[in-house]
Amino acid sequence: MAAIAQNAAEIRALIGKGRRWDTIFVALGIICLGIGLLTFATLFFDMAIDGWSRLNPEFFTQFPSRRAGQAGILSAWVGTTLVMLVTAFFAVPLGIGAGVYLEEYAPKHWITDIIEINITNLAGVPSIVYGLLALGLFVYAFGLGQSILTAGLTLALLILPIVIVATREAIRGIPGVIREGAYALGATRWQTVKDHIVPYSMPGILTGVIIGLSRAIGETAPIITIGALTFIAFLPPAPITDVAPYISFEWLTAPFTVMPIQMFNWTSRPEEAFQHNAAAAGFILVLMTLTMNGLAIWLRYRLRKHIKW
Amino acid sequence: MDSTTHATMLGSATLNAEPPVALNEPPPPLKAESRNLSFHYGNFQALKAVDLPVYEHKITALIGPSGCGKSTFLRCFNRMHDLYAGNRYDGQIVLQPDNTDLLAKDVDPIEVRMRIGMVFQKPNPFPKTIYENVAYGLRVRGVTRKNLLDEKVEDSLRSAALWEEVKNRMNEMGSNLSGGQQQRLCIARALATDPEILLFDEPTSALDPIATASIEELVSELKSKVTILIVTHNMQQAARVSDYTAYMYIGQVVEFGRTDALFFKPRKKETEDYITGRFG
Numbered sequence: 001m002a003a004i005a006q007n008a009a010e011i012r013a014l015i016g017k018g019r020r021w022d023t024i025f026v027a028l029g030i031i032c033l034g035i036g037l038l039t040f041a042t043l044f045f046d047m048a049i050d051g052w053s054r055l056n057p058e059f060f061t062q063f064p065s066r067r068a069g070q071a072g073i074l075s076a077w078v079g080t081t082l083v084m085l086v087t088a089f090f091a092v093p094l095g096i097g098a099g100v101y102l103e104e105y106a107p108k109h110w111i112t113d114i115i116e117i118n119i120t121n122l123a124g125v126p127s128i129v130y131g132l133l134a135l136g137l138f139v140y141a142f143g144l145g146q147s148i149l150t151a152g153l154t155l156a157l158l159i160l161p162i163v164i165v166a167t168r169e170a171i172r173g174i175p176g177v178i179r180e181g182a183y184a185l186g187a188t189r190w191q192t193v194k195d196h197i198v199p200y201s202m203p204g205i206l207t208g209v210i211i212g213l214s215r216a217i218g219e220t221a222p223i224i225t226i227g228a229l230t231f232i233a234f235l236p237p238a239p240i241t242d243v244a245p246y247i248s249f250e251w252l253t254a255p256f257t258v259m260p261i262q263m264f265n266w267t268s269r270p271e272e273a274f275q276h277n278a279a280a281a282g283f284i285l286v287l288m289t290l291t292m293n294g295l296a297i298w299l300r301y302r303l304r305k306h307i308k309w
Numbered sequence: 310m311d312s313t314t315h316a317t318m319l320g321s322a323t324l325n326a327e328p329p330v331a332l333n334e335p336p337p338p339l340k341a342e343s344r345n346l347s348f349h350y351g352n353f354q355a356l357k358a359v360d361l362p363v364y365e366h367k368i369t370a371l372i373g374p375s376g377c378g379k380s381t382f383l384r385c386f387n388r389m390h391d392l393y394a395g396n397r398y399d400g401q402i403v404l405q406p407d408n409t410d411l412l413a414k415d416v417d418p419i420e421v422r423m424r425i426g427m428v429f430q431k432p433n434p435f436p437k438t439i440y441e442n443v444a445y446g447l448r449v450r451g452v453t454r455k456n457l458l459d460e461k462v463e464d465s466l467r468s469a470a471l472w473e474e475v476k477n478r479m480n481e482m483g484s485n486l487s488g489g490q491q492q493r494l495c496i497a498r499a500l501a502t503d504p505e506i507l508l509f510d511e512p513t514s515a516l517d518p519i520a521t522a523s524i525e526e527l528v529s530e531l532k533s534k535v536t537i538l539i540v541t542h543n544m545q546q547a548a549r550v551s552d553y554t555a556y557m558y559i560g561q562v563v564e565f566g567r568t569d570a571l572f573f574k575p576r577k578k579e580t581e582d583y584i585t586g587r588f589g
Binding site for chain 1: 387389392394419420422423426427429430431433434435436445446448449450482484495498499502
């Protein structure tokens, strides 16, 4: 048993030993980070190289085709965009509403505890289960068909727990004294929620929403389960028409396809040329996800700049 | 407790006080009074039958060691405890002149908070502009007229001795101010709605000595406008700013009286031990 370090030399030796562990841990950390980043970078560049020949403007403006060289992702990216719009339209207000209710209004007892545990669990339910639920509920029971609306609602259900959890986390990040400050001025609960809780938790909520959407954008299983088509050579009806009332929601009921399904369809073809299409579509899909994540980071940065406690 | 008992209590407290104070001076008018006030956090009793008068346009300081219940007592006055489950009040806090029991079941805590303002331990400006911070209490009350808002914001900032420093920075975030300025901003925010009582919960414990001095000076000036109840664990601060002081220990008021009397000639041994630093 060594005595406690007494003189300068002993103290230095001790520090040296401690520092060695720092060095080892830094090395390990860099290796872990490298494995993650390199894997992703390899996949991404491999897709980019494979699909490079197909990445031209026509690829975005053409429908799928039997001839690989003429096939494009027009119906897929339009479908994905519209489905994401519907998903966000339903998931954002529902998720924020549920999160705010649970944090600010709900009494804290065993029923809310059970609800809380279940919401967290819902985030871990395999997406195909949501697909089956949607097939029974939206497609058959509600008769919404194999439409953009059904897909949007299904993915909204899928990301709802993510939005709720993000909302609650963001609300919990607001210091108690800020909330008390609002109440102390005579604000009602609703005024406190509307003027303080929701605005101050917006950066966190937005991050949750976008992370949820970037999960939804790549979902394939539930979309296939509800019966999305794999080969679509037309676009949904335009939302703006030339006859009154100039706005049409017919597109909601249109059949559709989305990016991952288009990709999946192409990878299952035997011809080499279609593999290039799939790689190009994958590259675009990853770019879309990265762009959304980038947007989340930027928004969070922008909004947080003004929120200091 | 009626006013006769106050007179007796104060009389005995000031009897041998030095410097001499008027012996037969009647107590000032009551603004509020806690009667037999007990408070529970779940099963823990934090206040035990507290009777305490709060005199109009006077500063009443609550002193005592950590955990003695002084903040708990203060937060009963604006029903802050209602925000959290499992808290229970017994007894009354009667607000004058209308004789309203602030703790009554049928009195809305929002109404109480509209009449009684609060300044917290740590400056807590909202992450909004300086202007919006001060205007918020008015907005809550449905004031939308721009001139009225402007006027009240300026008045409140002047009362809080902050106007000259921020008059050209109204659209900056409140959090850009220094700690002492932030606390004065919070005071302005509380003053904007003309509260009848202003509660201060250790308002200088997060501030440096210079900012502390300016807040103390401000608190002294404010008593012409508003009745003040201040919690402090700094005894010198209580001695400097307050007119009346209550020494609390384990949920009870050990001694209450004029500040000069309590500090120069405490009646109870426990009070003397605490203020002389032998305890606490």
